[in-house]
Amino acid sequence: MAITSHGEFPSPFELPEPPGAEGWQRLYPYHLLFQPERREEDESAFWFCDSQHWPDVIKPFETIGVDFAVKCLGEYNTRYFLVPTSYGLERRIHHGYCYLSPVPVPADRVAERVPEFERRAGHYFGHWEHLLAHWKRKVLDTVRELEAVRFDPLPQTRSVEDIEAGAGPDASDALLTGYDRLIALCHRAWQHHFEFLNLGYAAYLDFFLACRRWFPDIPDLGVARVVQGVDMELFRPDEELKRLAKLALELGVESRLTPADPGVHTLEALAASGRPGRDWLDAWDAARDPWFNFTSGNGFYASDVYWRDDPSLPLGYIRDYVLRLLRGETIDRDLPGLVADRERITGEYRALLDPAERPAFDAKLRVARQAYPYVENHNFYIEHWTMGVFWRKARELSRLLRTAGFWPADGDMFHLTRDEVREALFDHVNAWASGGRPMGCDYWPPEVERRRRIMAALARRRPEPALGVPPPSITEPFTIMLWGIDEERIRSWLDGYSAHGALTGVPASPGTAEGPARVVHGAQDLSLVQEGEILVASVTAPSWAPVFGKVRAAVTDIGGVMSHAAIVCREYSLPAVTGTGGASTVIATGRRIRVDGTAGTVTVLD
């Protein structure tokens, strides 16, 4: 289907900036901005807002994720596996949000890439488990190297021993190289991230496209439910919380885990409470590394809170689980049921095929099921674990420079780009060397304050779902798969919202539910979610899993049938509609809504 609407999305060059955000462009590197020199080209391209990964305004330092993730995604397609039809993505920051535009392979270059792709990707598929084990070792090495990065305060003077040993390079060198190392390791983490991801999606896609031919109009959900695994590492942190909740009841310490405001003091009280409490804490410690290297966000924001760093988050979830257990509820996912369901659905589709087609079905499904778990599990290793360590180290540096007088608050460093941080760090060590005062102590506090105001102004406006001119058709499979963006989606964005108070999106998890909406703009709002509400968010993160035990359904602005909300809702047997374009802006908390995850509609009832 071609897009028949004559509509175009706004030009990035003509949208007025939000009031108070004047000068926002100077906060970002030149290569991330729409530049007047490229106006004609960029205006005629199609840019979709990737609010699935960047739902909130991106602070200058946080562009590290846009840069490294998008760069590494492209690198694996373009230069490593030579995916025949897809290069990477162009990316821009506009009014603080990330926009992407797929770069297609020129038609006359596709054929020559095919044999190369088959050889390279074929090697990976042929040695998947072995290479994946190697990958895990590489990631764990990266985590260890990141853990080793230290940002210690500079000493007043070098020690006499250093002088007598002719020690040479000093603590300022360690600081500068430590920072360079931090950035380089982050880059490496994103290279790890995409080593298997594109292939994982491609294997899924191959099976998906074959199903489309065998069963024209098969719902995306049908394919997803055939391929999707049920017991994945990504769910392990949530499983650990459930295990700890059950253990609390077994040990009889449940009453200590249900305070109104659980936190570090809860753990201290348990430690002082005697043997059962300490036994429980041993189990807590065992679960914490690595499973609580789990972010409340998605790994792309400096404001992400990691369970390991703030025990109030996992303790809050454990409290909810304990209370549900005390009410006699079941908190376990019905894993045998999910497995049986998957096998029933797989068996029914397979039985509908001409017997001659079944070997192809089996072979493609085998590859898809082999590759697919990575698509979920990598999240734990990179976004949660590695990035958790990265942000912890970055916060340490920000605190160090705050102590040195560069800015007033602990996290203010993130208002600088990573290159500006490198300059500030040099400013810091230079002042240490010269004995003078860093220029940054005068320059940065008002500048950080100005940037804070601009960020706040940008955050008051939600991003346009897309910019520029929609293409006549979208055939690029990754765009469709990863972002749920197809022609129908674009048309619905162009049409705005239908007159009946109904929003349409991707039918991502079947069933219907009614209830009051709870609009969640970020992890900080999660504690507000009440039992029986319907979660409405721009996008959800995997770590929100525990709230899925409370809500009746979920609605997101962006994402397809493979988005996190979709996967988690299917795991929890809750209806979900994803990719509505703007549910989180149109629907207000408290409004009664009806979610039809089978039809893909969300209706405001009152």
Next chain:
Amino acid sequence: MSSRYAVSLESAAEEPAADLVGGKCAGLLALVGAGQPVPRAFAVTVDAFRALFTDPALRESVGAALAGLDPADLARTETVSSEIRRLVSGHPVPSEIEEDISAAYRALCAALGRPDAPVAVRSSATSEDLAQTSFAGQYDTCLWIQGAEAVLDAVRHCWSSLWTTRALTYRAAHGVSDEELGMAVCVQEMVDARTAGVAMTLNPVNGDRSKIVIEAGWGLGEPVLSGEVTPDHYLVDKVLLVPVRTVVGAKFHEMVPAPGGQGLLRRPVDDARRATPCLSTEEVVEIARVAKQAERSCGAPQEIEWALARGLPASSGLRLLQSRAETVWSRRSGPAAEVTAASGAAGIAKALTGM
């Protein structure tokens, strides 16, 4: 309730042979046996028809009317058709048959708790509804028939429809001998349908067996079956039982019981209802679920006529009026998939490039 000429279709335990009750009734019995929701009904057996034809006078006059008929001569065929139909429907019915039919109808009324209950009287020919001949819809159906006498008239009307012009020309074209003819009749509780239509357990457009197509109009299913209205069209995934696509049709009129319950009325549908889907998602899913079961119990793709009784939810109001094997795609393989057998990198490369 069972006699030589009228057999209950409410219990599959009785299992009358298909050649005794005709294809339509046999299909209904299969549904009953599978526990599907079908309206109460009885069959007037082929024996009743045959008993009528033991009268040599009738056989001779029919034979004489048919002698030397050239089915290519449509005008002549039509004259012969109406002559024979008049002969058959006017021929006195042996009293034993008449009594059996009346008794069966009274029993049906008693079971429904309503004297003179309206029924649908449908032809159930022995050569109809066979999977290899697309013979469905050849013979007449009389709707909203009330009273024993009217039922008997309708049965005779159905018998006579063996000699409609189209049946005569069809038999001539396909070499079906008149000697083999037989006709049973199904007398079925009339469902006052809020909405009704058909369901096919494959997609007739491409033969895709992973889909169920449901078509629905307002009121009785007749305008949908005869193609007088453009029905709503619902495409449902058979495995997941989720609607995939819905196209709302322009349902310009509907057939409903006349005020006072006497007969049927065809009336226009106002603009708002015309464009309103006849079925909710739940109803679509329920019809698809039952159709899927019917296909499973019959062992082949089915074409089903269904109705949703007025005033009842889908869970209790759905009735299958008849089900027959689909005959077009059942003889062919499904869509030409052209899926490369290659998997892994080679399969992906082919899928991405379309090569």
